[in-house]
Amino acid sequence: MINRNVHSTMSSPISEAYSWLDSDAASPTDLIDVSQAVPGYPPAPELTAHLQTVLLDPAVSRYGPVLGMPGIRSAFAADTSRAYQADVAPHEVAITAGCNQAFALAATVVCAPGDELIIPVPYYFNHDMWLRIQGIRPRYLGCREGMLPALDDAAELISDRTRALLLVTPNNPTGTIYPPDLIHGFYELAHRHGIWLILDETYRDFRPTTDPAHRLFAGSWQKTLIHLYSFSKTFSITGFRVGAMAAAAELLVEVDKVADCMTICPPRPAQQAAGFGMERLGPWVEANRRLMNGRVERFRSEMAGTATGYEIAAAGAYFAYVRHPFGGEPSRDVAKRLLYQHGVLSLAGEMFGPAQESYLRLAFANLDDERIPELVARLAASA
Numbered sequence: 001m002i003n004r005n006v007h008s009t010m011s012s013p014i015s016e017a018y019s020w021l022d023s024d025a026a027s028p029t030d031l032i033d034v035s036q037a038v039p040g041y042p043p044a045p046e047l048t049a050h051l052q053t054v055l056l057d058p059a060v061s062r063y064g065p066v067l068g069m070p071g072i073r074s075a076f077a078a079d080t081s082r083a084y085q086a087d088v089a090p091h092e093v094a095i096t097a098g099c100n101q102a103f104a105l106a107a108t109v110v111c112a113p114g115d116e117l118i119i120p121v122p123y124y125f126n127h128d129m130w131l132r133i134q135g136i137r138p139r140y141l142g143c144r145e146g147m148l149p150a151l152d153d154a155a156e157l158i159s160d161r162t163r164a165l166l167l168v169t170p171n172n173p174t175g176t177i178y179p180p181d182l183i184h185g186f187y188e189l190a191h192r193h194g195i196w197l198i199l200d201e202t203y204r205d206f207r208p209t210t211d212p213a214h215r216l217f218a219g220s221w222q223k224t225l226i227h228l229y230s231f232s233k234t235f236s237i238t239g240f241r242v243g244a245m246a247a248a249a250e251l252l253v254e255v256d257k258v259a260d261c262m263t264i265c266p267p268r269p270a271q272q273a274a275g276f277g278m279e280r281l282g283p284w285v286e287a288n289r290r291l292m293n294g295r296v297e298r299f300r301s302e303m304a305g306t307a308t309g310y311e312i313a314a315a316g317a318y319f320a321y322v323r324h325p326f327g328g329e330p331s332r333d334v335a336k337r338l339l340y341q342h343g344v345l346s347l348a349g350e351m352f353g354p355a356q357e358s359y360l361r362l363a364f365a366n367l368d369d370e371r372i373p374e375l376v377a378r379l380a381a382s383a
Contacts, residue, residue, distance in 0.1 A: 092248065
């Protein structure tokens with residue numbers, strides 16, 4: 001027998017999309033892969049050199065503390081305090097094996113099977129998958145103009161089984177960057193109802209501005225906020241699997257129990273990479289922030305100057321969420337045709353939740369600037 005929750009959960013959309021390449025119909029000789037959110041540039045040379053010395057220390061191969069090495073927790077507390085102009089303490093920080101694990105830990109600690117968690121649609125598919133596997137009921141919050149969720153809509157979904165409300169900003173899959181006032185409104189809504197706000201800011205370092213994304217850490221945030229973060233995209237170390245959580249110390253006591261069962265500890269070499277990045281790679285991160293924002297604007301400009309038939313619903317950070325011109329046709333069929341006939345591997349909107357059949361997600365972070373016009377040309381040719 002197989003756990004029915006696992007069996008009924010969809011397979012990874014990334015795995016599904018790459019399986020399309022194995023089809024007899026797939027023969028792209030010049031593939032443009034915009035399916036997965038991965039930086040196209042390597043880690044900073046200084047980071048690579050640093051890790052070569054780190055690996056000479058036998059201690060790096062041993063187990064470490066469940067919630068992360070003390071020095072790395074302190075460094076992330078200081079980095080978070082700087083980014084949000086607030087005061088976050090090291091004992092309010094946990095280092096995790098990627099931000100995916102951070103979300104899994106948060107959801108598992110605050111929700112029991114049968115509880116509910118509000119999740120905006122379109123959603124990041126791993127979030128929905130984890131909730132379903134755990135027997136937690138996702139309550140879907142539809143987005144309005146600009147792919148932004150509305151407070152009134154969220155309030156209507158809150159029930160006596162609701163334990164948390166999730167926001168992802170900059171958003172995956174849409175790229176939408178939520179305004180500070182909207183984030184604060186959701187925080188206040190969660191606080192009034194005695195539920196948690198889980199705020200995933202994986203792509204924080206790719207916003208158009210370095211101003212604080214919000215001011216939630218300024219008050220008694222520990223009663224309501226669970227903040228999630230990823231070092232993977234920021235330092236181009238996606239395969240290292242290292243992320244973080246900021247939450248009340250009392251909640252991290254419970255997180256420790258679950259994390260110990262999952263991974264025992266986050267990978268120590270990855271933590272060393274994150275620590276070095278926070279200490280030494282600020283200018284490198286800033287250059288990549290500008291690079292990514294330039295690619296967003298280049299994509300917008302090329303789309304505005306070309307009659308593609310596709311419409312940008314939202315764009316930012318690593319992503320563009322586009323409405324395809326084939327009304328009534330499932331987005332999986334559109335995505336497959338775009339691959340088989342035009343050599344563009346994208347993800348279908350329906351992989352990101354209900355009522356998303358009209359959309360495709362394009363993750364263009366791994367494209368050089370000169371490939372963006374080619375991507376837009378292929379979209380135009382497909383229409």
